Amino acid sequence: MDTLLSVENLSVSFKTDEGVITPVQGVSFTVARGKTLGLVGESGSGKSVSTKALMRLLPGSATIAPEAKMHYLDKHDKLIEIEKLKGKGAPIRALRGGEIGMIFQEPMASFSPVYTIGNQMIEAIRLHKKLGKREARAHAIEMLDKVGISNPQARVDQYPHEMSGGMRQRAMIALALSAGPALLIADEPTTALDVTIQAQVLELMSDLQKDLGMGMIFITHDLGVIAQIADEVAVMYLGTIVERGPTRDVIHNPAHPYTVGLLEAIPSLDRLDERLKPVPGDIPSPNERPQGCPFQTRCQHVVDGLCNQTAPLETPLAAGHSVRCWLHDEKGKSAA
Amino acid sequence: MSYHSHDTLIEVKNLEVHFPIKTKSLFRTKVVPLRAVDGVTFNIKRGETVGLVGESGSGKTTVGRAILRAIDPTAGTVVFHTPDDQDVDVTGLEGDALRAFRQKMNLVFKAGPVQLSNLSGDMLRQFRPRMSLVFQDPYSSLNPRMTVRDIIAEPLVASGMMKDRDQIDTRVREIAGRCKLNLEHLRRFPHAFSGGQRQRICIARALVSKPDFVVCDESVSALDVSIQAEIVNLLKDLQDEMGVAFLFIAHDLSVVAQISHRVAVLYVGKFMEYAPTRSLFFTPRHPYTHALMSAIPQVEPDHHLDPIKLTGEIPNPLAAPTGCRFHTRCPFAKPRCASDTPDWREIAPEHFVACHFADDFDFSRAAPQ
Numbered sequence A: 001m002d003t004l005l006s007v008e009n010l011s012v013s014f015k016t017d018e019g020v021i022t023p024v025q026g027v028s029f030t031v032a033r034g035k036t037l038g039l040v041g042e043s044g045s046g047k048s049v050s051t052k053a054l055m056r057l058l059p060g061s062a063t064i065a066p067e068a069k070m071h072y073l074d075k076h077d078k079l080i081e082i083e084k085l086k087g088k089g090a091p092i093r094a095l096r097g098g099e100i101g102m103i104f105q106e107p108m109a110s111f112s113p114v115y116t117i118g119n120q121m122i123e124a125i126r127l128h129k130k131l132g133k134r135e136a137r138a139h140a141i142e143m144l145d146k147v148g149i150s151n152p153q154a155r156v157d158q159y160p161h162e163m164s165g166g167m168r169q170r171a172m173i174a175l176a177l178s179a180g181p182a183l184l185i186a187d188e189p190t191t192a193l194d195v196t197i198q199a200q201v202l203e204l205m206s207d208l209q210k211d212l213g214m215g216m217i218f219i220t221h222d223l224g225v226i227a228q229i230a231d232e233v234a235v236m237y238l239g240t241i242v243e244r245g246p247t248r249d250v251i252h253n254p255a256h257p258y259t260v261g262l263l264e265a266i267p268s269l270d271r272l273d274e275r276l277k278p279v280p281g282d283i284p285s286p287n288e289r290p291q292g293c294p295f296q297t298r299c300q301h302v303v304d305g306l307c308n309q310t311a312p313l314e315t316p317l318a319a320g321h322s323v324r325c326w327l328h329d330e331k332g333k334s335a336a
Numbered sequence B: 001m002s003y004h005s006h007d008t009l010i011e012v013k014n015l016e017v018h019f020p021i022k023t024k025s026l027f028r029t030k031v032v033p034l035r036a037v038d039g040v041t042f043n044i045k046r047g048e049t050v051g052l053v054g055e056s057g058s059g060k061t062t063v064g065r066a067i068l069r070a071i072d073p074t075a076g077t078v079v080f081h082t083p084d085d086q087d088v089d090v091t092g093l094e095g096d097a098l099r100a101f102r103q104k105m106n107l108v109f110k111a112g113p114v115q116l117s118n119l120s121g122d123m124l125r126q127f128r129p130r131m132s133l134v135f136q137d138p139y140s141s142l143n144p145r146m147t148v149r150d151i152i153a154e155p156l157v158a159s160g161m162m163k164d165r166d167q168i169d170t171r172v173r174e175i176a177g178r179c180k181l182n183l184e185h186l187r188r189f190p191h192a193f194s195g196g197q198r199q200r201i202c203i204a205r206a207l208v209s210k211p212d213f214v215v216c217d218e219s220v221s222a223l224d225v226s227i228q229a230e231i232v233n234l235l236k237d238l239q240d241e242m243g244v245a246f247l248f249i250a251h252d253l254s255v256v257a258q259i260s261h262r263v264a265v266l267y268v269g270k271f272m273e274y275a276p277t278r279s280l281f282f283t284p285r286h287p288y289t290h291a292l293m294s295a296i297p298q299v300e301p302d303h304h305l306d307p308i309k310l311t312g313e314i315p316n317p318l319a320a321p322t323g324c325r326f327h328t329r330c331p332f333a334k335p336r337c338a339s340d341t342p343d344w345r346e347i348a349p350e351h352f353v354a355c356h357f358a359d360d361f362d363f364s365r366a367a368p369q
Helices: A047-054 A090-095 A117-128 A133-146 A165-177 A195-212 A225-227 A247-252 A257-265 A329-336 B060-068 B095-103 B121-130 B148-159 B165-178 B195-207 B225-240 B254-261 B277-282 B288-294 B335-339
Strands: A003-016 A019-034 A036-040 A062-064 A069-073 A079-082 A100-103 A185-187 A215-220 A232-237 A240-246 A316-320 A321-322 B006-025 B029-043 B047-054 B073-082 B131-134 B215-218 B246-247 B261-266 B269-277 B347-350 B351-353
Touching: A019 A047, A019 A215, A036 A165, A036 B095, A047 A062, A047 A100, A047 A185, A047 A215, A047 B215, A079 A225, A090 A195, A090 B165, A100 A165, A100 A257, A100 B277, A117 A133, A117 A165, A117 B121, A133 A165, A165 B246, A195 A225, A195 B288, A215 A225, A225 A247, A225 A316, A225 B165, A232 A257, A240 A247, A240 A257, B006 B335, B029 B060, B029 B073, B029 B269, B060 B148, B060 B215, B060 B246, B073 B277, B121 B148, B131 B195, B148 B165, B195 B225, B195 B261, B195 B277, B215 B335, B246 B254, B261 B288, B269 B288, B277 B347
Parallel strands: A036 A215, A036 A232, A100 A185, A185 A215, B047 B246, B047 B261, B131 B215, B215 B246
Antiparallel strands: A003 A019, A003 A062, A003 A069, A069 A079, A232 A240, A240 A321, A316 A321, B006 B029, B006 B073, B261 B269, B269 B351, B347 B351
């Protein structure tokens, strides 16, 4: 497999007034060229923090554990060890935007309101490509056209507030793609959009991905969206990937009790008369991380003396499908 | 429609809400009305949930707020039927009795239907506890400097419904318990709570005055699926216990289907379709409803989403299309659609639609058993 990015053992801690918290603990995943990895989890599960660590966009109070490895193969097949880069300076700036593009959830908050869309795109393009102002503008118009914005010649001179939500999100995608990144990180890009617009944006993103052969990390809490767009999925809970594998496998044969719970909690038109089944209990706060398996406080299959003592290791199930749960481990099976 | 039947709680007729928009040109400023809601007619029964769906900018929130009189309607009527038609002879009351009567504002309105759209000032304030609102964002809708107890008690205090501290405390504890809040946490401030717990506080605040009607404006949209399921279950339970009616505004269609008895589809300020949930989702009659349904993502990797392509963006309500509002994006539009506004008609019992050609379409999908 043509691996574009491989992350191993990523842990991120923050210093807070209540002590050190670790919202991401020992996360490993890979993204292949031209494929999409979906990251699912509740808020506070560490989805955004782990991708921000990749871009080295974490605030000063955060530290990335020294054993973490974030290896990225750039456009010239040169291996970049992101964990060794300095947070400032030319190498990381070339990576941000140029190699790895990012789309945020709220398109209004990620554009500057006082510059036109074109202005902001031209700035990004000229930062990464050796183009003159006029050429950069032409490229910006071309990108706007590519993401399906009608009349791009006029739209390029508009301010973000003059566009509708769906159009702003398209402009955001155009901006993220304008410097031609090889990997795109999309952080809940469709959560704030209406279903009709969401369907359009999802289709647009998978089309563009095919055209450009980009790798993509798609963060969302909506498993319906994951089912549509992701090749592989990683389910996060309290900063740990509890299950990962090909999307079809994980959705059809979920192995971790948390994945099962998430799938059952989704309202479906096929089950209109049934009561919804929430995952019982609340997600613990990051400074009250339970001992052993992070999910043991809410799990209905807890094996006493095992799950609440030792954290389970990753157990392979099928090709590319693995789970962190004692129920699928020999030791756990014999105990249960 | 079963107008004037005794189980109708709210009757909305030809509701219009216009916002004046200033448009500037070089030499003059013109004021143009933005027709956010443009002639909406429907009713809500006692104890039922009506879902309201539509794209952003379609006027969902404005409909909800106009019913609550948080925004003044430009035209049309909103009539609120009170539970018992017990007449109170106000002229016969004197002194303390009259004062007591005024404080128990509920009594004032027990004399038959109330035309909400005509109320103002004190009368409106006295009516407020009868209806309530749950907002989308549980973070910005709670005052960070008030304790949870004070937040939940505020509707009682603000309306003057209750004055006695112990009485208020009892009511707050009762409703907080029903909303599954830990009673020991009532003295805490909102920052100590998670998103789901905050939304439960908002619901407790909305229900503390035992209203007949609550507008839930995108109340579960910002929550994770699991918490969303919890809140939907909680709202259903509270409805069973208290008989409150909900207007449930959301853009997530599967959640709306789960909680609503009937669902209305709004497009640029007008209703396109209004029907019982199953009819609307499995036998929609309007092309717009059909397009919305086809765009719901399914949690099934083998099911390839094939949304009906709606060309272009939702039109600007300042320049709303003539005739049928949807004709500019409708895949089935005919010349007549651009000139004639379709009537709001009952195509099947309880199933209302505004489309000239609704009889010709068969959008029914396999309804699962």
